[in-house]
Amino acid sequence: MSTTEEQGPDTAENPPAAGPAREPGVRRPRRPGWFLPYGMVLPAAVLEVLVHIIPMALGIYIAFTSLTQLTIRRWTTAPLVGFENFVRGLDPGNALGGALFESLFRTTVYTVLVVGLSWVLGMAAAVALNTRFRGRGVLRTLFLVPYALPVYVAAILWAFMFNQRDGMVNQLLVEDLGLLDEPPFWLIGENAFWVLVVVSVWRLWPFAFLMLLAALQSIPEDLYEAAAIDGASTWRRFTGITLPMVRSANAVVLLVMGLWTFNEFNIPFLLFGDVSPESARLISPLIYEHSFVNWNFGLGAAMSVLLLIALVIASVVYVRLVLPKGNGNA
Amino acid sequence: MHETRGFRWFRRIVLTFLTVFTLLPLYVLVVTSVKPLENVRGAFTWLPERVTLQPYVDMWTTIPLARYLVNSLVVTTTATVLALVVAVLAAYPLSRLRFRGKRLFSMTVLSTQMFPGILFLLPLFLIFVRLEDLIGIEFTGSYTGLIITYLTFALPFSIWMLAGYFSAIPEGLEEAAMIDGTSRIGALVRVILPVARPGILAVGVFAFITAWGEVLFASVLTDTETRTLSIGLKLYTSQTDTLWNELLAASLTISLPVVIAFMLVQRYLVSGLSAGAVK
Numbered sequence: 001m002s003t004t005e006e007q008g009p010d011t012a013e014n015p016p017a018a019g020p021a022r023e024p025g026v027r028r029p030r031r032p033g034w035f036l037p038y039g040m041v042l043p044a045a046v047l048e049v050l051v052h053i054i055p056m057a058l059g060i061y062i063a064f065t066s067l068t069q070l071t072i073r074r075w076t077t078a079p080l081v082g083f084e085n086f087v088r089g090l091d092p093g094n095a096l097g098g099a100l101f102e103s104l105f106r107t108t109v110y111t112v113l114v115v116g117l118s119w120v121l122g123m124a125a126a127v128a129l130n131t132r133f134r135g136r137g138v139l140r141t142l143f144l145v146p147y148a149l150p151v152y153v154a155a156i157l158w159a160f161m162f163n164q165r166d167g168m169v170n171q172l173l174v175e176d177l178g179l180l181d182e183p184p185f186w187l188i189g190e191n192a193f194w195v196l197v198v199v200s201v202w203r204l205w206p207f208a209f210l211m212l213l214a215a216l217q218s219i220p221e222d223l224y225e226a227a228a229i230d231g232a233s234t235w236r237r238f239t240g241i242t243l244p245m246v247r248s249a250n251a252v253v254l255l256v257m258g259l260w261t262f263n264e265f266n267i268p269f270l271l272f273g274d275v276s277p278e279s280a281r282l283i284s285p286l287i288y289e290h291s292f293v294n295w296n297f298g299l300g301a302a303m304s305v306l307l308l309i310a311l312v313i314a315s316v317v318y319v320r321l322v323l324p325k326g327n328g329n330a
Numbered sequence: 331m332h333e334t335r336g337f338r339w340f341r342r343i344v345l346t347f348l349t350v351f352t353l354l355p356l357y358v359l360v361v362t363s364v365k366p367l368e369n370v371r372g373a374f375t376w377l378p379e380r381v382t383l384q385p386y387v388d389m390w391t392t393i394p395l396a397r398y399l400v401n402s403l404v405v406t407t408t409a410t411v412l413a414l415v416v417a418v419l420a421a422y423p424l425s426r427l428r429f430r431g432k433r434l435f436s437m438t439v440l441s442t443q444m445f446p447g448i449l450f451l452l453p454l455f456l457i458f459v460r461l462e463d464l465i466g467i468e469f470t471g472s473y474t475g476l477i478i479t480y481l482t483f484a485l486p487f488s489i490w491m492l493a494g495y496f497s498a499i500p501e502g503l504e505e506a507a508m509i510d511g512t513s514r515i516g517a518l519v520r521v522i523l524p525v526a527r528p529g530i531l532a533v534g535v536f537a538f539i540t541a542w543g544e545v546l547f548a549s550v551l552t553d554t555e556t557r558t559l560s561i562g563l564k565l566y567t568s569q570t571d572t573l574w575n576e577l578l579a580a581s582l583t584i585s586l587p588v589v590i591a592f593m594l595v596q597r598y599l600v601s602g603l604s605a606g607a608v609k
Contacts, residue, residue, distance in 0.1 A: 036514060037423035041435055044420035044485055051482035052442040055453035062453065075456050125348055128341040131333065139345060141593055142352055148592035150543035152560045153581040157355050160362070160574055168358050171374040202351065214600040234337045263446035266545050284448045288546075291452055304449045311444055 056308075063301035072297070085302035089290075100286065100303060104310070107283045110193070111261045114200045118257060119250075121201070122208025127238070130216045140213075147206035155270030158199045162186035162271075187272060192280035199267055204260070208253055215249035216242065251322045255315070262311065283307055363579035370574040385579035389566075392576055397555075398562035399584065405473050405558060406541040409480035413488055413537050414530060416481070421492035422518055426501070436489075443486035447546050454479065455550055471553035479547050484537035491536075491599075495529035496522060532598035535591045542588055559584055 063085055065078040091097040125143060129136055146154060161168040163186075170183035186195050219242065227237045243250075265284040268276045274293050276285045287307070291300030362370060363385055365378040389395055423429060424436055458469035469475035503525065504517035512520065523530065545560045552558060566577035 033514075034429070037427045037429035037432070040419045040423045043416045044439065044489065045435065047416065047478070047482045047485060048439060048442060050457075051454065051479060052445070052450065053438075055450045055457060056445070058453035058457065059449055062456075072456075073459075076460075121348060124340075124344045128344045131341070133341075139349065143348060144593065144596060145356060145589055146352060148539065148589040149585050150539075150560065150588065152543060152545055152563065153359075153585050154355075156563065156577065156581060157359050160578070161355060161358055166373040168354075168374045171376075175373075202355070210596065210600055234334050259444045263444075263448075265446070265448055266543075269545065284446050287446075287448050288451075291448075297452055300452065304446070307446060308449060311446070312441075315441075315444055 059301050060305055062297055063305045065298050067297040067301075069295040078298075081298065085298045086306075089299045089302050090306055096299070099281075100283075100306075103281050103283050103286045106193070106279075106281065107262060110197060110200075110264075110282060111258055113197050114204060114261045115254060115257045117197075117201045118205040118208045119254065121205040122210075122212050122253075125205075125209045126213040126216050127242070129213060143209055144206050146203050147210070149203075151203065151266045152270055154203050155199065155267050158195070158202070159187065159271050162195050188277050190279045192272065192277040195271065196268055196280045196282075199271065200261065200264065203267070204257060208257065211249055211253045212246060215246040219245045255318055255322075258318075259311070259315070359578055359582055362575055363582050365575050367573065367575060371571075385573075385575040386583070388573075389576040389580045389583075392573060393562060393565040395562070395580055398557055398559045401473075401552075401556055401562075402542060402558040402560075402584075405476050405480065406538055408473070409477045409484065409541050410534055410538045412477070413481045413484040414534050417485055417488035417492050417533065418518075418523070418530070420485075421489045421496055422522070424489065425493040425496035426504075436493075439486045439489055447483075451546060451550060454547075458551070470551050471556060473556060475551045476548065476556070476558070479551065480537075480541040480544060483544075484540060487540075488533045488537055491533050492526070492529065495526045499525050528595070528598040529601075532595040535595045536599060539588050539592060 062075075062078075064080055064082060066081045066084070067075055067078040071078040088094070089096050089100060092101050129140055164170060164183055167186070169186065170180075173179045174181070174183045184191060186192070223241050223245075224237055227241060232240065263284055264282060265288065268280060268282055268285045269288070272280065272285075275289055276282070281289075283303075284307075287300050287303045290296050290303065358374075361376070361378060364381045364383065365375075366380060366382050366384065369375065369379045420435075420439075424432060455470065458475045461467065462469055467474060469478075499522060504514070504521050507517040507521045508514065543560060544558075548558045548561050552561060563577060563580060566573045566580070
């Protein structure tokens, strides 16, 4: 809607998403106070346009230029190069494009793992804590701490623990438990991917827990009682009552967690620095690397555009398939 | 509910595992922050050689932590308050009034939430630099750019949540006030806002926590004077050494307020998220 206020209501009739079609050409007389809603959404609309819409359009424009650190100060004069960035960066045949598609694949695996594990842990904890026992409130609060911590604190802490020479993890695995002979490197090489998964799950699962517990608590108790009288097993009650009843909460939780995880930048950036080890190179840090380490802004922007298209397609498919109709506040 | 033995074992195993998983890093955080420096330089020890609060004293002088704290507070608080005002204004018509373009507006706002931050970073920086040249207001290296960015990033979520809360309030409440001659805005301020206060508080805390932990934009839009905590903490690491005890003492100190605030409002946060979701 971003444009409705600036251009006036006349142009707002055309956009396809502007709501159900009314009879064309028929204009209802304006009620007094018709401008009130527009006035109220105006500040939000202006900010959205300034910080989201215009930068996005500019990003797409930059993808067609050869913007580098040499032209950055005078970016308006950066030469247009057509589809060169896309051809160079997105061709699976060459090194750049190959790395991009590898990273997309890796990010997908990472997202499935992190979201899946977080959901399982969150669901298990929610089911376990949805019963009455001593210490329930304490555990509930404790489990939420990782999510409430600033992300950089969580990442700094885990980087400290995964330190090869004198970190807590190697102390535990090598010295205390004797599971390994040699202290492995965690933050470089192949292990880095798994470190990334562990840290991401540690921070994300409480969100699933928080949302799913709320959904569980809204299920009427008598459903379970009736099932128990019918002799349904605990597992049967879980699959027959719990899962169907939290379906809509699940749909939202999985979508939100999936988008957050796929776009994850902070955790790898804080754990590994400017350039992630290859085994853990996710798509957002890869784009950052091309833009701000190699100073090839055009290429970085072209990759962003591809990422955006992929996300839009994935979300639309997901919403069509999973979410109940009429979602959103409209 | 009747509990089977199997379920009780399931509960014990799940809760034990998750407690260890959650607590272990938190234990490391606390125990390292009270270790003397020579104790964090060698191999990790589960217990401190001696407990000292010295890191909590030294952390303020090793780096200008107080300045970064003030910077973070100024940026985050301003962005949160402004975001709440803008979001309340936008959420109200979305939940109560009919107007053309409403669906387009809400879909646009919501969908911007799924875009990766990396997409906006460079273009936004370029726009800010260009605006500086044009109108002479400092956007980069000052608080302004960061505040505008955080404020907008908090909007989609805040509007969504607040519209959910507002829709849960019976319309009769404001209608009664409006029959008494109050305007719609007056009814919003005097009737709706007080009722929705817990929800507004929860949204505020969420916006605050998100901005408080932001790294990417803070690294590009601040300079040495306006650096926020998320960037400033790096300075405990020199080329040769990291003062882990001071770094973790500082981390713990700046985490405590946001963790406590989160715990206080999380119940309202959940009800808002669920309300927004089922709508």
